[in-house]
Amino acid sequence: xxxxxxxxxxxxxxxxxxxxxxxxxxxxxxxxxxxxxxxxxxxxxxxxxxxxxxxxxxxxxxxxxxxxxxxxxxxxxxxxxxxxxxxxxxxxxxxxxxxxxxxxxxxxxxxxxxxxxxxxxxxxxxxxxxxxxxxxxxxxxxxxxxxxxxxxxxxx
Numbered sequence: 001x002x003x004x005x006x007x008x009x010x011x012x013x014x015x016x017x018x019x020x021x022x023x024x025x026x027x028x029x030x031x032x033x034x035x036x037x038x039x040x041x042x043x044x045x046x047x048x049x050x051x052x053x054x055x056x057x058x059x060x061x062x063x064x065x066x067x068x069x070x071x072x073x074x075x076x077x078x079x080x081x082x083x084x085x086x087x088x089x090x091x092x093x094x095x096x097x098x099x100x101x102x103x104x105x106x107x108x109x110x111x112x113x114x115x116x117x118x119x120x121x122x123x124x125x126x127x128x129x130x131x132x133x134x135x136x137x138x139x140x141x142x143x144x145x146x147x148x149x150x151x152x153x154x155x156x
Contacts, residue, residue: 024153026136035092082116097156120145
């Protein structure tokens, strides 16, 4: 704690204090990701079916059209980043009592960190998903996307 009585306790969290946080490991984060994926499928697939019909699910096309891009790519990105900004977690993380925090302060990350973290997932996936697997190896349980954004996932 700070020696200064005029400084709020929250403002006194430093890098040294993040060592007291309980990092969320690989498997609980996989569980949160599965929950989030199921929720996204529950929301998006009926809409895609209504627009494209059953042919959408058996097609070999990578992109079926503009609505497909909006519903399958843009909507999930906006939804995930919005959840992160408002509650520092996706629904899956929230259900499993996980939270995203700034790696240096232990506080809520900035909007730029959340956006960078989302795009960092693509970087994490490029080398054979090594950046995601890294969560299981790293001492602070950070994937490449966490390291790039300066974030941690902790247990609440």
